[in-house]
Amino acid sequence: MWMIRQTPEGKPVRESYIIMIFLMLLLCSLFSELIGQHFIIGPIFLGLAVPDGPPLGSALSEKLDALVSAVFLPLYFLFSGARFNSFVLEATSFWIVQVLAISSFFGKVLGAMLPSLYCKMSLTDSLSLGLIMSAQGITQLLYLQSSLYLNIIDTQSYGNVVISILWLTGAALPLVKFLYDPSKRYLALNRRRTIEHASPDIEFLLMACLHNEENTPSMITILDMSNPSEQRPICFYVLHLIQLTGRATPLFIDHQSSSNKPSSIYPTHSQRMINAFRSYEQQNQGKLVVNLFTSISPYETMHDEVCMQAAERRASLLIVPFHKKWSSNGVVTESSHSIRAFNRQLLRTAPCSVAILVERGTLSRNNPLTSAPFYSVVVVFIEGSDDRESLVYAMRMADHPNVSVTVVRLIEPRRKSMNLMMRDTDGDLIHRFKVEYCIQIKRHDYREEVVKDSVEMINVLKSFDGCFDLIMVGRRHANREFSSLFNGMNEWNEYPELGVVGDMLVSSDTTYDGSVMVVQQQILGSHGGGGGGCYGGGSGGGHHGGYHHPDFHPDFHHPRQERRLNIPEVPRDTRVWPMV
Numbered sequence: 001m002w003m004i005r006q007t008p009e010g011k012p013v014r015e016s017y018i019i020m021i022f023l024m025l026l027l028c029s030l031f032s033e034l035i036g037q038h039f040i041i042g043p044i045f046l047g048l049a050v051p052d053g054p055p056l057g058s059a060l061s062e063k064l065d066a067l068v069s070a071v072f073l074p075l076y077f078l079f080s081g082a083r084f085n086s087f088v089l090e091a092t093s094f095w096i097v098q099v100l101a102i103s104s105f106f107g108k109v110l111g112a113m114l115p116s117l118y119c120k121m122s123l124t125d126s127l128s129l130g131l132i133m134s135a136q137g138i139t140q141l142l143y144l145q146s147s148l149y150l151n152i153i154d155t156q157s158y159g160n161v162v163i164s165i166l167w168l169t170g171a172a173l174p175l176v177k178f179l180y181d182p183s184k185r186y187l188a189l190n191r192r193r194t195i196e197h198a199s200p201d202i203e204f205l206l207m208a209c210l211h212n213e214e215n216t217p218s219m220i221t222i223l224d225m226s227n228p229s230e231q232r233p234i235c236f237y238v239l240h241l242i243q244l245t246g247r248a249t250p251l252f253i254d255h256q257s258s259s260n261k262p263s264s265i266y267p268t269h270s271q272r273m274i275n276a277f278r279s280y281e282q283q284n285q286g287k288l289v290v291n292l293f294t295s296i297s298p299y300e301t302m303h304d305e306v307c308m309q310a311a312e313r314r315a316s317l318l319i320v321p322f323h324k325k326w327s328s329n330g331v332v333t334e335s336s337h338s339i340r341a342f343n344r345q346l347l348r349t350a351p352c353s354v355a356i357l358v359e360r361g362t363l364s365r366n367n368p369l370t371s372a373p374f375y376s377v378v379v380v381f382i383e384g385s386d387d388r389e390s391l392v393y394a395m396r397m398a399d400h401p402n403v404s405v406t407v408v409r410l411i412e413p414r415r416k417s418m419n420l421m422m423r424d425t426d427g428d429l430i431h432r433f434k435v436e437y438c439i440q441i442k443r444h445d446y447r448e449e450v451v452k453d454s455v456e457m458i459n460v461l462k463s464f465d466g467c468f469d470l471i472m473v474g475r476r477h478a479n480r481e482f483s484s485l486f487n488g489m490n491e492w493n494e495y496p497e498l499g500v501v502g503d504m505l506v507s508s509d510t511t512y513d514g515s516v517m518v519v520q521q522q523i524l525g526s527h528g529g530g531g532g533g534c535y536g537g538g539s540g541g542g543h544h545g546g547y548h549h550p551d552f553h554p555d556f557h558h559p560r561q562e563r564r565l566n567i568p569e570v571p572r573d574t575r576v577w578p579m580v
Contacts, residue, residue, distance in 0.1 A: 003056055013056055207239065211339060310351055326513075379394045
């Protein structure tokens with residue numbers, strides 16, 4: 001506690017403190033041996049004394065994790081295996097030990113399942129919990145090593161028990177992975193969570209994920225461009241995502257609750273973001289409600305937490321930052337590979353539409369907290385549900401008096417004649433934009449570009465350089481495999497999560513310096529509408545505008561359709577109330 005008090009807020013722990021902890025670790029091991037205990041007993045009590053989380057717990061985890069996981073742990077398993085001698089095993093004793101091991105294993109599984117079933121847990125989750133609680137690992141190996149060292153058991157008994165641990169744990173872990181699927185809580189929602197299918201007369205439910213403070217200005221700019229108003233208010237959920245380090249369990253903090261003060265846990269990570277969003281909320285009283293949360297969890301399971309929150313909050317769109325960020329002077333800042341994997345997982349499993357925001361510094365310069373800037377937006381429209389989703393979102397932005405929206409539709413020559421003869425869903429939406437915005441509001445524009453192949457499409461995209469603050473594109477496109485616009489583009493795709501057009505605008509050899517938003521419409525669920533939120537309730541009807549199309553990811557799959565827990569729609573008052 002003294003070390004933590006001596007560490008300035010937001011600063012790393014001194015190296016001298018880390019060295020002191022390591023020396024204390026060795027002294028505690030020596031003290032345990034001197035009093036006749038196992039050498040690991042002292043470090044266990046020292047670990048219990050160290051407070052979890054930052055700054056000290058996370059610093060120790062960062063210093064020790066790589067060394068322990070990559071060097072010491074494999075060496076220990078190698079040492080444990082070297083003590084195993086298969087030539088001293090006897091068939092009779094071997095089978096007796098295995099039968100006893102199986103009996104005790106099932107007894108432990110049943111002992112964990114019965115209380116879980118009594119507490120109304122499902123059978124599948126109860127079995128998964130029982131298997132997890134019955135799995136054995138390094139702790140059991142430590143007991144066996146100590147017993148062998150103290151001559152409590154012989155080499156034959158040691159080998160029999162090690163074999164039972166190996167095959168019982170090896171059988172339990174695949175079963176847990178097969179039975180326990182966290183995504184089943186949100187994947188099969190029976191309502192559409194999209195902007196296209198949402199009712200226009202209810203509040204707009206929007207959620208954004210932030211990894212660090214640098215994401216805050218661009219997200220506030222996108223929120224301002226989304227045009228919060230008294231007629232069409234916005235309920236905006238902000239999730240600050242922090243990687244779990246130095247703690248044993250994930251943590252979810254609701255900053256609306258008075259009991260969770262941000263100054264007590266992770267103070268500097270979230271407080272500045274909270275202040276910025278609260279300031280913007282105060283400037284838009286009656287138009288906007290901002291709800292802020294902090295999620296501290298491993299990156300491997302972080303997408304499950306985000307997807308569950310998006311399902312519970314009934315968000316129509318989830319905005320996440322790209323793992324790379326370009327500053328105004330061209331410097332590229334690349335985050336960890338885990339953030340990119342997190343974005344790809346969201347694209348597979350999100351229960352709503354997803355938008356990946358690639359920020360190149362243009363949005364950060366236009367700060368709505370200090371000025372009233374003018375935004376120029378262009379929508380690249382080809383065809384498909386993702387393009388419609390981006391266009392519907394841009395049409396909401398077009399209602400903002402300081403936003404100019406230009407829709408550029410790329411059409412192949414053979415399809416231009418077809419569009420003149422018949423109008424599909426894409427054509428209906430384009431016609432609505434031209435009538436409601438281009439004719440009535442002169443600052444908006446629409447134009448069509450006839451392109452024969454990918455070269456001409458790239459030339460059209462290059463013409464946007466320096467003209468727009470934000471380009472909005474769909475991630476997937478209908479009939480892509482039959483279109484000449486995408487011939488040969490998959491082989492040069494540097495960022496598959498952005499789609500073909502988004503990758504052209506963001507790849508390392510491009511000259512475009514504006515921000516890009518890549519939109520993917522929800523790929524799950526069936527017919528239905530949206531509703532509920534911070535302000536009001538209702539349901540918005542709409543046809544199923546999506547299409548099932550092969551994804552650019554080689555490992556992409558459509559989630560399983562199975563019976564899942566549905567989140568009910570709760571009608572709410574139409575007045576502006578903050579979340580409690």
